[in-house]
Amino acid sequence: xxxxxxxxxxxxxxxxxxxxxxxxxxxxxxxxxxxxxxxxxxxxxxxxxxxxxxxxxxxxxxxxxxxxxxxxxxxxxxxxxxxxxxxxxxxxxxxxxxxxxxxxxxxxxxxxxxxxxxxxxxxxxxxxxxxxxxxxxxxxxxxxxxxxxxxxxxxxxxxxxxxxxxxxxxxxxxxxxxxxxxxxxxxxxxxxxxxxxxxxxxxxxxxxxxxxxxxxxxxxxxxxxxxxxxxxxxxxxxxxxxxxxxxxxxxxxxxxxxxxxxxxxxxxxxxxxxxxxxxxxxxxxxxxxxxxxxxxxxxxxxxxxxxxxxxxxxxxxxxxxxxxxxxxxxxxxxxxxxxxxxxxxxxxxxxxxxxxxxxxxxxxxxxxxxxxxxxxxxxxxxxxxxxxxxxxxxxxxxxxxxxxxxxxxxxxxxxxxxxxxxxxxxxxxxxxxxxxxxxxxxxxxxxxxxxxxxxxxxxxxxxxxxxxxxxxxxxxxxxxxxxxxxxxxxxxxxxxxxxxxxxxxxxxxxxxxx
Amino acid sequence: xxxxxxxxxxxxxxxxxxxxxxxxxxxxxxxxxxxxxxxxxxxxxxxxxxxxxxxxxxxxxxxxxxxxxxxxxxxxxxxxxxxxxxxxxxxxxxxxxxxxxxxxxxxxxxxxxxxxxxxxxxxxxxxxxxxxxxxxxxxxxxxxxxxxxxxxxxxxxxxxxxxxxxxxxxxxxxxxxxxxxxxxxxxxxxxxxxxxxxxxxxxxxxxxxxxxxxxxxxxxxxxxxxxxxxxxxxxxxxxxxxxxxxxxxxxxxxxxxxxxxxxxxxxxxxxxxxxxxxxxxxxxxxxxxxxxxxxxxxxxxxxxxxxxxxxxxxxxxxxxxxxxxxxxxxxxxxxxxxxxxxxxxxxxxxxxxxxxxxxxxxxxxxxxxxxxxxxxxxxxxxxxxxxxxxxxxxxxxxxxxxxxxxxxxxxxxxxxxxxxxxxxxxxxxxxxxxxxxxxxxxxxxxxxxxxx
Numbered sequence: 001x002x003x004x005x006x007x008x009x010x011x012x013x014x015x016x017x018x019x020x021x022x023x024x025x026x027x028x029x030x031x032x033x034x035x036x037x038x039x040x041x042x043x044x045x046x047x048x049x050x051x052x053x054x055x056x057x058x059x060x061x062x063x064x065x066x067x068x069x070x071x072x073x074x075x076x077x078x079x080x081x082x083x084x085x086x087x088x089x090x091x092x093x094x095x096x097x098x099x100x101x102x103x104x105x106x107x108x109x110x111x112x113x114x115x116x117x118x119x120x121x122x123x124x125x126x127x128x129x130x131x132x133x134x135x136x137x138x139x140x141x142x143x144x145x146x147x148x149x150x151x152x153x154x155x156x157x158x159x160x161x162x163x164x165x166x167x168x169x170x171x172x173x174x175x176x177x178x179x180x181x182x183x184x185x186x187x188x189x190x191x192x193x194x195x196x197x198x199x200x201x202x203x204x205x206x207x208x209x210x211x212x213x214x215x216x217x218x219x220x221x222x223x224x225x226x227x228x229x230x231x232x233x234x235x236x237x238x239x240x241x242x243x244x245x246x247x248x249x250x251x252x253x254x255x256x257x258x259x260x261x262x263x264x265x266x267x268x269x270x271x272x273x274x275x276x277x278x279x280x281x282x283x284x285x286x287x288x289x290x291x292x293x294x295x296x297x298x299x300x301x302x303x304x305x306x307x308x309x310x311x312x313x314x315x316x317x318x319x320x321x322x323x324x325x326x327x328x329x330x331x332x333x334x335x336x337x338x339x340x341x342x343x344x345x346x347x348x349x350x351x352x353x354x355x356x357x358x359x360x361x362x363x364x365x366x367x368x369x370x371x372x373x374x375x376x377x378x379x380x381x382x383x384x385x386x387x388x389x390x391x392x393x394x395x396x397x398x399x400x401x402x403x404x405x406x407x408x409x410x411x412x413x414x415x416x417x418x419x420x421x422x423x424x425x426x427x428x429x430x431x432x433x434x435x436x437x438x439x440x441x442x443x444x445x446x447x448x449x450x451x452x453x454x455x456x457x458x459x460x461x462x463x464x465x466x467x468x469x470x471x472x473x474x475x476x477x478x479x480x481x482x483x484x485x486x487x488x489x490x491x492x493x494x495x496x497x498x499x500x501x502x503x504x505x506x507x508x509x510x511x512x513x514x
Numbered sequence: 515x516x517x518x519x520x521x522x523x524x525x526x527x528x529x530x531x532x533x534x535x536x537x538x539x540x541x542x543x544x545x546x547x548x549x550x551x552x553x554x555x556x557x558x559x560x561x562x563x564x565x566x567x568x569x570x571x572x573x574x575x576x577x578x579x580x581x582x583x584x585x586x587x588x589x590x591x592x593x594x595x596x597x598x599x600x601x602x603x604x605x606x607x608x609x610x611x612x613x614x615x616x617x618x619x620x621x622x623x624x625x626x627x628x629x630x631x632x633x634x635x636x637x638x639x640x641x642x643x644x645x646x647x648x649x650x651x652x653x654x655x656x657x658x659x660x661x662x663x664x665x666x667x668x669x670x671x672x673x674x675x676x677x678x679x680x681x682x683x684x685x686x687x688x689x690x691x692x693x694x695x696x697x698x699x700x701x702x703x704x705x706x707x708x709x710x711x712x713x714x715x716x717x718x719x720x721x722x723x724x725x726x727x728x729x730x731x732x733x734x735x736x737x738x739x740x741x742x743x744x745x746x747x748x749x750x751x752x753x754x755x756x757x758x759x760x761x762x763x764x765x766x767x768x769x770x771x772x773x774x775x776x777x778x779x780x781x782x783x784x785x786x787x788x789x790x791x792x793x794x795x796x797x798x799x800x801x802x803x804x805x806x807x808x809x810x811x812x813x814x815x816x817x818x819x820x821x822x823x824x825x826x827x828x829x830x831x832x833x834x835x836x837x838x839x840x841x842x843x844x845x846x847x848x849x850x851x852x853x854x855x856x857x858x859x860x861x862x863x864x865x866x867x868x869x870x871x872x873x874x875x876x877x878x879x880x881x882x883x884x885x886x887x888x889x890x891x892x893x894x895x896x897x898x899x900x901x902x903x904x905x906x907x908x909x910x911x912x913x914x915x916x917x918x919x920x921x922x923x924x925x926x927x928x929x930x931x932x933x934x935x936x937x938x939x940x941x942x943x944x945x946x947x948x949x950x951x952x953x954x955x956x957x958x959x960x961x962x963x964x965x966x
Contacts, residue, residue: 030566033899073829076820081888083895102895129832132857136787136835144785147680251676283624285601286617295609298669301677314677317622336676346712384617391620391639398570398637398903478715479669482662 026202036099037200042191043093045164053171059088065126067115091323147253147452154450155255194220202404233259238502241449245458246509251336252358252453257329265413270425271437278385280305306331321405324412339457359471363497376435445500466504544928550744558731560751562744571640571740572904576912579728580630581704591706594627602659631916640741651754665715686781693779694953698770730761740904777953784959788859791955796850799917801926808938813839823872859958877943880936
C-alpha cells in the first residue's frame with residue numbers, strides 16, 4: 001500500500017471562530033510555493049433565469065480584469081517576473097479561484113490577490129472582452145472543436161432539462177447576449193460573499209500570513225446568498241435519444257446517462273466506485289467496456305463509465321478536484337465510432353452499409369452494464385479492482401494543489417479527507433456490498449443518450465435505434481477473417497440486444513444551446 | 515499522443531533555476547535534484563532522480579523513435595501505431611495477463627508518441643518497482659503479437675484519428691506541416707496521413723521490422739524519479755534489461771531543403787473564430803548553441819500577457835481573442851509558431867502586420883535590460899513552481915533525453931538562458947524571422963486565406 005499521502009501532509013483543519021468561513025490548511029514546509037484556493041458555494045445553478053452564464057462571466061471578469069488600483073495590464077506587468085498564476089473555474093455548484101506563487105514573491109503578490117477578490121475593477125472594456133469570448137464559446141467553440149465534449153454537454157442539457165443544472169456554465173447563446181455589466185456587479189455582491197466561502201491554503205506559508213488573509217477576506221460582501229434548491233432529477237421513462245446532426249462530422253460521438261441518488265458523502269460510494277472501475281475506469285484498459293469495444297473490436301479510441309462528473313475527460317488522465325456536486329448521474333462515454341459514409345469510402349466490401357457503428361457500440365456498452373447488474377462482479381474481479389483503487393486513488397493527490405483541492409471537496413461532502421476515508425472503506429468492503437450497490441443504483445431500462453454525428457448518418461441511425469432492428473457489426477475483411485468464434489457469437493447477441501427505446505429525436509446542431 | 519509546443523513547455527519546464535538564482539547561486543543547476551546516470555554495457559542509459567515523494571515512484575522509458583523515423587513511403591503514423599502494439603502482449607505476459615498485473619500494481623500507466631520519441635510510463639507504489647521492471651523489460655525484449663491482433667489494433671488508431679479530426683485546428687495542423695516541409699519526415703503529423711492509417715492492417719511485416727530496428731537499448735533510456743535510490747534502480751535495470759540485445763540500425767532522415775519563399779496553408783471553415791498562424795523555420799534544439807534559448811526569450815517577451823503586442827491586440831483593441839508564440843523543440847530544424855484567434859476575418863492582414871512590426875521593432879531597437887532580466891526571471895519561476903511531483907520531473911527529463919540523449923540538457927539549457935543578450939535577440943530575428951522561412955496558416959469562412 002502506498003503511504004505517501006499520510007506521511008507528507010500535515011493537515012490542519014481549523015474552524016476560526018471569528019470567521020464565518022471554513023478554512024482548510026495544508027502546511028508543506030519543504031514546498032517552494034503557496035497555493036490559495038477560494039471556493040465560493042455559488043455555481044451556475046445561481047444564474048438568474050434568462051441570464052444563464054452570469055456566474056461564469058462574473059468569476060472570469062474577476063481574473064481577467066483589474067483591481068481598484070491596477071488595470072489588467074498593470075497586473076500582468078507586476079506578476080511577469082514572479083511567474084505567479086491565477087485562474088477561476090466555475091462549475092454547477094461552486095466557483096473556485098486558484099492562486100499560485102513562489103514563496104520569494106508571496107508578499108508582493110498578495111495585494112493583487114486581495115484587490116482582485118475584494119475590489120475587482122469590473123470595467124466596461126474588460127467586460128466586453130470576457131463576454132465576447134464567452135459568447136463565442138457557446139455559439140461556436142463548443143460545437144466545433146470536440147464532438148466528444150459536445151456530446152457530454154448535450155447529455156447534461158437533456159438529462160437536467162428544466163432544472164438549474166441544465167445549461168452549460170458558460171450559458172446559452174441568447175442568455176449570454178443579455179448579460180450586462182450591472183448584472184455582473186450585482187451578482188458579485190449577492191453571491192461572492194464571506195458567508196458562502198471556503199478558504200484553502202497549501203504550501204510554505206506563515207500563520208501570520210494566513211491571519212492577514214482571513215482578516216482581509218472577512219471584508220467580502222456580508223449578504224446571505226440565496227442558493228436555489230436542487231429539484232429532484234427524475235429518471236427518464238425508457239431510453240430517450242437525441243441525435244445532434246452536424247455537417248462534416250467524421251464519426252459518431254456518444255454519451256449516455258441517468259440520474260443516481262448518491263455522492264461522495266455516502267459510504268456506498270466506495271462500493272459503486274469498485275463497480276464503476278471494473279466496468280469502465282477512465283482512460284484505463286482494464287474496464288469491460290474498453291475490453292469489449294476497443295481492445296477486442298477496435299471500434300474506437302476508448303470507452304468508459306462514470307458515477308460523477310469528470311472534468312475534461314479528453315484532457316485529464318486523473319480526476320481533478322474542484323467540481324463537487326450534489327446531483328450525480330451514471331454515464332457511459334463511447335468515444336467516436338465510424339459512420340457509414342466513412343466505412344463506404346474506406347473499404348470496397350462495405351460499400352453498401354447503411355449505418356455506421358454507433359448503434360452496435362451502444363448495444364454492446366449497455367449490455368455490459370446489464371450483465372454487471374444481473375451477474376455482478378466475481379470475487380476475483382472484485383478483489384483485483386478494489387486493490388487497484390486503493391493504490392490508484394492516491395495518485396489523485398500527487399501535487400500540493402490537488403491535495404488541497406481534494407481536502408476542500410471533502411468538506412463539501414461533509415467528509416474530512418475523502419481519499420483516506422475511501423481507502424478505509426475500500427479495505428472493509430465486501431463483494432456482496434458492491435453487487436448490492438450495483439443493483440440499487442444501476443439499471444439499463446431508463447436513460448438518456450446523446451449522439452453527435454454527421455448529417456448523412458443521423459436519419460438511418462435514428463431509424464435503426466427507433467425500430468430496435470438488428471445492428472450487425474461491420475468489419476473490414478482484413479479484421480473479419482480471423483475473428484474468433486466467441487467474438488462473432490457475442491457480436492450476434494449484441495446486435496440483437498433490445499433497448500427499451502421510447503423516443504428518438506434528431507436535432508440540427510444549429511439549434512443547440514440557443 | 516502529444517505534440518510539444520515549446521511555448522507550452524516553457525510553462526512547466528522553466529523554473530528551479532530561480533530557486534538557485536534567488537539564493538545567489540547562478541552557476542548551479544536549474545533542477546535542484548541530482549541526476550544519477552549509469553550506462554549499461556548494451557548501451558541502455560539508466561537515469562535516477564531521488565525525490566521526496568514517500569512511497570511513490572515514476573517509472574518512464576523513453577525510446578528515441580517518433581514520426582521523424584517514418585522515412586519509407588506509406589508508413590506515416592507508424593511510430594504511434596507501434597506504441598499501441600506494445601500493449602498487445604508477449605509469451606510470458608499475454609495481453610490479458612499484462613493488464614491483470616498492471617492493474618494489481620495500481621499504477622497510472624500509459625504511453626504517448628511525438629515526432630522524436632515514444633514514452634512509456636507508470637507512476638505508482640515505489641514498492642512495486644521490481645514488478646514494473648519485470649513487466650516493461652519483458653515487452654521491450656519479447657513483444658509478440660499475432661497478425662490478427664495487429665489488424666484489430668489498427669482500428670483503434672483510426673478511432674483516435676476520428677476523435678482528433680473533429681477539431682479544425684488539427685485539420686489545419688496537418689495541412690501546415692504538409693505545406694511547410696518538402697522532404698523531411700516532419701511533413702506529416704505523428705498520427706500520420708489518413709490513407710496510411712486505413713492501410714495499417716496490411717503492414718504486419720513492416721511492424722516486426724520496426725520493432726527490430728528501434729526497440730533496442732541504444733535507442734532507449736530508463737528514467738525513475740521518486741522514493742528510490744540509484745543503487746536499487748541500477749541493479750534492477752541490470753537484472754531485467756542487462757541481456758537486452760543491442761541493434762545496429764541507423765535511420766537516414768531526409769534533409770529539408772532551404773525554403774525560399776513564403777508558403778500558405780488554408781482551411782475553409784466558418785464554424786470557429788478566424789485564425790492566423792505565422793510559422794517560421796527555426797533551428798533544431800541544442801543545449802550548446804544560443805539560438806533556441808534566445809528564441810524562447812524573444813517569444814516570451816513578444817507574446818506574454820504583459821507584452822505590448824498582447825495588450826494592444828487582445829486587451830485594448832480587442833482584435834485578437836488569443837495571441838501566443840513559441841518554438842517546437844525538435845531534433846531537426848522545426849517551426850517557430852505565432853498564433854492568433856481573431857474576432858473578424860477582416861483583421862487577418864492587420865494582425866500579421868502588427869506581429870511583424872513588433873518583431874522588427876526589437877530588431878531595430880532591442881529591448882531594455884530590465885525587461886530582459888524580468889523575462890529570465892519569469893522563465894525560472896515558472897519552472898520552479900512546476901516541479902512538484904515525480905511524473906512531471908520524469909516527463910521533463912524524457913523530453914530532453916529525446917532531443918539530445920542527455921537529461922543534463924535541461925540544466926545546460928537553463929544556463930544558456932542566463933547568457934542571452936539583447937544582441938542575441940536581434941541576431942535570431944535576422945536569421946529566422948524572415949519571409950523566405952515563413953508559412954502562413956489560416957482558418958476562415960473564405961475559400962482562401964487572403965493574407966500576404
